[in-house]
Amino acid sequence: MEVLGSLAEGFGHVLTLQNLLWVVVGCFLGTAVGVMPGLGSSMAVALLLPVTFALDPMAAFIMFSGVYFGGLFGDSTMAILVNTPGQASAIASTFEGHKMARAGRAPQALATAAIGAFVGGMIASALVVFIAPVLAALSSQFGPAEFFALALFAFVATSSVVTDSAVKGLLSLVLGLAIAVVGIDGVTGAPRFTMGSPLLFDGISLVTVTVGMLALGEVIYVACIARHNRREQSVRATGRPWLSRKEFREATPAWLRGTAIGLPFGVIPAGGSEIPTFLAYGLEKRLDSRREDPQFGKGAIRGLAAPEAAGNATTGMSMGALLALGLPISATAAIMLGAFQQYGLQPGPLLFERAPDLVWGLLASFFIAMIVLLVINLPFARLWAKLLLIPEPYLYAGITLFCALGIYATSSSTADLLFLLGVGVLGFLMRTFDYPLAPLIIGMVLGPLAESSLRDALMSSGGHPGVLFDGPIVLVLYVLMLGAIGLTVRAKLTGRAGARA
């Protein structure tokens, strides 16, 4: 099989001492950041973005994937022990996971989560290997109208389906799009919204915006608001972190069901793994209520196993969608897409032809990352929890220092530091008033694609908007978009209701 041959070659690229080191570093960093209360993988990737300029693309991306998956593993540790999920995707894990921990089964809960994340991630990575080339071949037939539909799909889904307030989600998206149009217009060469300042000719740097929004904004928010109304209770994990055979048998079907739910959401731009984790949780809960001895509410192992597997299955598949279509389904994926663009690489069908080493090496690194993460999380989850002992002032002061380092080291300009501060304050305001940040990042990353494909399509048709709905692929995409919106809204309503009851 051709695919397996390519994958074997990919393993050949990754299994060098240096690249293995980056996988492990990424996994450690991701887990560490994920474990910290309130910090998620998107912040880890944003903070690392500037640093990777000193690395070659291969090393950078395998480190990113380690961070991305590691953040998910770490998030669940925190969700279980302290009941504070770092990302929305870990919320569903807190319900039964934290109850298990309170009932003295913290080590088992951590093991269930780690194995669940491993199962979901592994199956998803294996599927991506086979599906991504097919998707890439399909998307090589895409024209401007198709790409515009795809971008619109991502915009609508991330800004209105996932968030509580559609207006705030759309505002965040539009702000991201507005940031993206600053700079020289690629088609006509006209400077736009630059106030004549050469500083803005190249546009606003994605790195500055992501670091400011996701990291510095969070620091200001925690310092000024969140710190003052926090109540949390940590549970200590003691005992052997192994599952008994009975627990294993109990959890296995839930791991598999969770994975099955999570997989399709990796290619639907519905905002990442929040919805599938809730869906998986809701399904297990319904199945559980039919049993003779319902476990939910008492710390059900299945209620933790399913969402963990679903979350990582979605994340794994989303990497396939990112590589093959250039379509990011979450903020973290959007930042990675931005990183590809910084290296002059455009994810999509051409990436498989132009940089096969990179693509297959990256895919191979997923498998290695999963194994590394299982090894560093299963026996050592308790050690990770020790990171909680870092005093809050030093944790956040360190993050601030690292933000400044990343921005200044890449540009050596005071203007960029001031801009970072401005974006940080904006991110602080958006957090304070409950505006979602992911649509802004996705709008900024996909904005140029949306604009150029829209203008190309309209120019080729002489200005007739009908061209946007012309062709079977486009129509399928729009129908899918409507279907996905309908489904996710319904799923979200029932999933949330199930979680509440």
Next chain:
Amino acid sequence: MTTDATAPGLGSDPARTERQGAVHLLRELTMPGVLALVAIYLIVGLVTMQAPSNADFPGPRFFPGIITAALIVLVAVQAVAGIRAWRRGTLVELGEDEDVRRQSGLSMEAGTRSRLDVRALAWILGGFLGFSFLLDLLGWVIGGALLFWCVARAFGSRRVLLDLVIGLTLASAAYIGFDMMLGLSLPSGILGGGF
């Protein structure tokens, strides 16, 4: 975000009147205000933009024009929604988790008002501004240590000496790791003066 579901049956809830002060309205309109400024910037940019006269129909103004229009409509909707929520007294307090509130039977707690910690904000903003302007003079190690101290102070740490020592250690480690080993350039400032 409007919370229509909370409106009925809450009659003379003290938590409701607590949320109807002028400061609440101002706070709710902060983001729409900021976004309105962005819209004005976009409009000015659209008007003053010098597009080549030979540009075809979807020129450089086309896409930003759509964005600007959408922004104006959305800001108006959000501002109206905010004012209506304020009149009903159902605004969400700073740092209040709406999901949690919805799950706890939609009731609002009175007296859980949380405020913006202005002093923390000043320490972070001031520290970062000072850092930005003095970085070239002080150098990365000293500047970074001072920034570290300011942020730690904003988070309530009062051990000045310890904070500075930890900050110096971290900044030096970063300098060694990134400037010397990875080859990114960080200013050495007065520490490296003359060398």
